[in-house]
Amino acid sequence: MPMMMRSTLSLVAAAAWLAGGATAGAAADRDGIQWRDWNEAAFTQAREANRPIYLYLEAVWCHWCHVMDQQTFAREAVVERLNNEFIPVRADHDAVPSLADRYRAWGWPAQIWIAPDGRELVKRAGYIPADEFNAVLDRVLSAGGPGQPVAAAEASGPPAASGLDGSSLPVGLRARLMDKHLRAHDDRNGGLDLAQRFLDPDSVELDLQLAREGDDQAADRARQTLDAAMALIDPVWGGAYQYSTHGVWTRPHYEKIMRTQAAFLRIYSQAYAQFGEPRYRQTGRAVVRYLDEFLRSDEGAFFASQDADLNPGTKAHDFFALDDAGRRARGMPRIDRQRYAQHNGMAIEGLALWYAATGESRALTLARDAASWVQANLRQGEGYVHQAGDRTLHLADNLAMARAWLALYAATAEREMLARAVSTGAFILQHFRQPSGGYSGAADTVGPMAPSIDTDDNISAARFFNLLARYSGQSRFERGAAVAMRHLVRPAVALDRIDESGIILAADELHRPPVHATVVGDSKAPVAQALFDVLLRQPGWYRRLEWWDRSEGPLMHDDVAYPNLPQPAGYYCEARRCSAPQFEPAALKRLLETRTSPDTES
Numbered sequence: 001m002p003m004m005m006r007s008t009l010s011l012v013a014a015a016a017w018l019a020g021g022a023t024a025g026a027a028a029d030r031d032g033i034q035w036r037d038w039n040e041a042a043f044t045q046a047r048e049a050n051r052p053i054y055l056y057l058e059a060v061w062c063h064w065c066h067v068m069d070q071q072t073f074a075r076e077a078v079v080e081r082l083n084n085e086f087i088p089v090r091a092d093h094d095a096v097p098s099l100a101d102r103y104r105a106w107g108w109p110a111q112i113w114i115a116p117d118g119r120e121l122v123k124r125a126g127y128i129p130a131d132e133f134n135a136v137l138d139r140v141l142s143a144g145g146p147g148q149p150v151a152a153a154e155a156s157g158p159p160a161a162s163g164l165d166g167s168s169l170p171v172g173l174r175a176r177l178m179d180k181h182l183r184a185h186d187d188r189n190g191g192l193d194l195a196q197r198f199l200d201p202d203s204v205e206l207d208l209q210l211a212r213e214g215d216d217q218a219a220d221r222a223r224q225t226l227d228a229a230m231a232l233i234d235p236v237w238g239g240a241y242q243y244s245t246h247g248v249w250t251r252p253h254y255e256k257i258m259r260t261q262a263a264f265l266r267i268y269s270q271a272y273a274q275f276g277e278p279r280y281r282q283t284g285r286a287v288v289r290y291l292d293e294f295l296r297s298d299e300g301a302f303f304a305s306q307d308a309d310l311n312p313g314t315k316a317h318d319f320f321a322l323d324d325a326g327r328r329a330r331g332m333p334r335i336d337r338q339r340y341a342q343h344n345g346m347a348i349e350g351l352a353l354w355y356a357a358t359g360e361s362r363a364l365t366l367a368r369d370a371a372s373w374v375q376a377n378l379r380q381g382e383g384y385v386h387q388a389g390d391r392t393l394h395l396a397d398n399l400a401m402a403r404a405w406l407a408l409y410a411a412t413a414e415r416e417m418l419a420r421a422v423s424t425g426a427f428i429l430q431h432f433r434q435p436s437g438g439y440s441g442a443a444d445t446v447g448p449m450a451p452s453i454d455t456d457d458n459i460s461a462a463r464f465f466n467l468l469a470r471y472s473g474q475s476r477f478e479r480g481a482a483v484a485m486r487h488l489v490r491p492a493v494a495l496d497r498i499d500e501s502g503i504i505l506a507a508d509e510l511h512r513p514p515v516h517a518t519v520v521g522d523s524k525a526p527v528a529q530a531l532f533d534v535l536l537r538q539p540g541w542y543r544r545l546e547w548w549d550r551s552e553g554p555l556m557h558d559d560v561a562y563p564n565l566p567q568p569a570g571y572y573c574e575a576r577r578c579s580a581p582q583f584e585p586a587a588l589k590r591l592l593e594t595r596t597s598p599d600t601e602s
Contacts, residue, residue, distance in 0.1 A: 032079045035090040038099060043447030046087045046116040052140055054086040057093050057103055057110040060336045061255035061305045064127040065109045066312035075130040081137055086113075094304050097342050097386060097396035098441035101454035113140040118448030167485035169507035173494055177504050181206060184499040185221050189248065190228035192499060198243035199229045201263040202459070202502035205541065208270055209505065212539060226271050229264075230283050236324050239290030239306075240264045254320050254333070255308035258295070258343040261287050265350030266541075269357035274539035284354050288363050291347060294335065300369030301339040301377075302347045309333060339377075341384040344370045345400025352407035356536040364411065371404060375420075383427035393443035395432045395457055398424055403464050406471065411536065413523070413547035418471060418556060425468050428461070429480050438487030455493060458484040459502035463542075466510050470544050473557030481510055505542075513574065515543040517592060518560070520581075521568025523549040528568035530585045535570065538592055 036042045038055065046053050058065040072078055082088045093100035093107060103110040106125040113121040113136075121143050122136060169177075181203060186193040192200050204225050210218035231249040232241045240260045241252040268284040271277070295303045310319045310333050319330060351367035354360065378384045384397045402424035409417035432439040438458050440451035462484035469477035488494060488503050517535045521528035528547065535545045548555055548562065560573055569581030570588040572595050579595075582588035 032083075033073060033088050033090075034083050035088050038089050038091045038096055038446060040446060042087055042089050043116060043118075046114075049087065050116065051085060051087050052116070052121060053114040054082060054088045054140075055099075055110075055112040055114060056088065056090045057096075057099055057107060057112065058090065059093050059108040059255075059257075059305075060334070061257060061307040062108040063253065063255075063308045063313065063315065066309060067127050068109055070313045072128060072130045072133050078130055078133055081134065085137065085141065094336065094338065094340065094343070095386070096392075097340075097394040098392075098452060101396060101441040101457055102452035104454075104456075111136075114447075114449070118450070167482035167489065167510070169485070169489050169494075169503065173489065173491060174504060174507065177494060177500055180495070181499050181501050181504070185225075187224075190221075190224035190226075191249070194498065195247050196243045196245060197228070197232075197247065197249045199225070199232070199240070199260070199263050199267060200499065200501075201267045202505060203499050204267050205270065206501035206505055208267075208274055209508075209540070212274065222271070223275070226268070226280060226283075230279065232260075233264075233283055233286050234290070234320070236320075236322075236327065237290055237294060238286035238288075239294065240287055242308075253308055254316055255305060256290070256295075257305040258302065258346055261291060261295075262346035262350040265354050269350075269353040270539060270541060273357040273537060281358060284358070285360070288351065288354060288360070288366070291351070292362065292366060295347075296366065296370075297337070297339060297373075299373050300366075301373040302344050302370055304336040304338045304340055304343050306336070307334040338387060339373070340387050341374055341378045341397035342386065342394070342400045344374050345384075345397065345402075345404040348374075348404035349400070349407040352404070352411045353541075356407075356411045359533060359537070367404075367408060367411075371408060374401060381427070382423045383431065384424070393431055395428065395439050395441050395454075395461075398428050398432070399439075399457060399461055399464065402428060402468075403460065406464065406468060409471070410543075410545050413532065413545075415552065415556070421468060422472050422474070422556075425465060425477055425480065429476065429483075433480070433483055434487075436486075437483060437490075439484060453487055455488065455496070455500070456502070458487050459500075459506050462488065462506040463502075463509060466506070467514065467542065467544070470514050470516075471546075471557060473559060481506075485510060509542050513544075515540060516546075516573040517543070517571065518546045518548060518562070518573060518578070519568060519570045520548045520550070520562045520565070523547065523552070525568050527583075527585075531568055531570040531582070531588055534585045534588045534592070537589075 036045070042053055091099055103112060106112065106123050109126065111124045111128065115121055122140050124136060128136060184192050184203065191197050192203065204222055207218040207222035211222055228249045232244060232252055234241065239256045242255050242257055242260050244250060244252045264287045265284055268280050272280040272284065291302060294306065297303060308316060310316050310331055316333065319327060348367045348370050351363040355364040355367070374384065377388055383393060384401050385391065386394050386397050402421050405417050405421035405424060409421060428439065431443040434440050434451060434453060438453040439461050441454055441457065445451055462481045465477045465481035465484065469475065469481065485506065488506065494500055494503050515538070519528055519531045519535065532547050546555060560578060562571065562578065563581065565581060567583060569583055571578040571581060572591055579591055582591055
């Protein structure tokens with residue numbers, strides 16, 4: 001997010017701003033480079049000076065970003081060229097979610113050179129040594145003139161329209177996606193067959209779904225990846241490292257980012273509910289403990305991340321090999337104490353899912369506290385800003401919080417949670433929907449660049465809107481899911497990466513109802529709570545779980561007529577018809593375990 005300008009500037013700082021357009025914040029003084037913020041002013045300055053923009057998109061926890069600072073940006077020739085031949089812009093990817101979504105494949109750091117008219121000239125991923133950096137600058141200047149073509153190997157535009165005007169996933173394209181999913185799995189080591197090993201939640205979730213439908217090979221793939229990814233858990237402080245290198249799970253990069261913690265909670269909650277393995281419960285508990293002890297602020301909100309390095313730019317292998325006392329004697333890797341709506345939303349959803357799978361009440365307390373803080377501090381109208389003082393609206397923040405509210409409703413049956421999911425969902429429809437399909441990363445674009453439509457966000461949006469339609473009974477959200485799918489079913493999008501299991505999940509869910517189970521009874525009755533706990537412990541994400549207390553009025557989606565009985569009862573429902581009432585938790589559990597599989601349609 002652009003930094004707030006101080007209300008007053010010294011004469012020296014003001015002169016520097018007027019002369020070079022550099023930010024008068026902390027970034028302007030780093031490295032001697034006249035860094036600007038990512039905003040319209042940077043493009044105005046680029047047009048007036050006829051210079052390309054150099055966008056340096058960093059992560060505060062990133063080891064190679066620290067090395068870039070200490071080596072490349074420390075070279076006088078690099079500083080001089082950036083100040084005199086370019087408009088240098090520096091941004092924290094956690095602070096600007098729309099930029100992170102656009103350039104995630106190129107980070108971190110992501111280094112992007114952009115013409116004043118918004119064309120991307122060159123995109124480079126990771127650390128660039130000074131001599132190579134200067135060579136890239138030469139190439140940018142040669143490619144950056146008006147009307148010059150962009151080199152295909154180094155820049156890419158938005159996916160070409162496929163001509164599809166529907167939201168269904170064609171049978172042939174689904175088969176190709178499934179083939180890619182199977183080929184992407186490393187049969188020897190588990191996980192995606194890449195040099196970097198990380199927990200890819202969609203690919204594991206698809207295998208969990210297939211396993212519930214009776215696919216034993218999918219069950220084996222899921223277990224293999226789940227077991228392997230446990231190596232990314234910090235054995236001392238808990239929490240999950242972001243990834244490991246060299247094609248193995250045992251050479252971790254030690255940063256702990258919220259996206260990874262949320263992915264572990266989401267997947268290991270499902271794995272524990274489905275397989276019942278104690279080791280999967282221990283893995284999730286380690287993440288909850290880390291969030292509670294290290295990333296939770298005094299007000300209940302969560303901080304963004306923890307650095308990989310104790311000393312920036314120096315590998316911390318020896319540090320993380322120590323026990324708790326040994327580590328603390330040396331210090332603490334920096335924690336990014338920003339509190340973002342997106343990061344808190346991801347944590348809230350993960351914690352709510354963990355509570356549902358395990359009944360561990362501390363996770364629900366943490367989720368509630370964070371949700372209350374976001375609601376009190378980051379709410380703007382019916383949506384959310386990224387952080388306090390921000391005005392820019394990002395899809396990532398609003399989608400994360402919408403999913404968080406829906407997860408809290410599923411876990412607690414508190415109607416206020418569903419109402420907030422509905423209002424935030426409506427806000428997303430209003431501000432981020434694109435006419436040709438998909439949802440853009442920001443409500444307003446910066447400069448002349450076209451809106452960015454992120455695949456992961458649109459998979460998440462499709463699945464969220466479809467499930468929200470089932471809970472709310474509102475067809476506008478079913479149409480909202482179709483908006484995302486119209487983008488995702490374009491072959492250029494669906495086949496772009498090694499594995500897009502999430503598109504299969506989203507497409508399958510749009511064409512079948514979720515598992516639907518309801519408890520009818522007094523919300524204060526212990527037996528009703530025990531029945532609802534049985535519903536929560538069932539495996540799978542795609543489900544509609546409700547608890548109807550008649551004294552609170554009809555449910556929002558009042559599509560089933562339940563008998564009026566004198567005691568709490570649980571029901572399994574499909575096609576608006578329900579089972580006989582179950583009065584005992586054990587009987588309800590047996591019923592749910594023996595019903596048709598989740599993909600069966602009536």
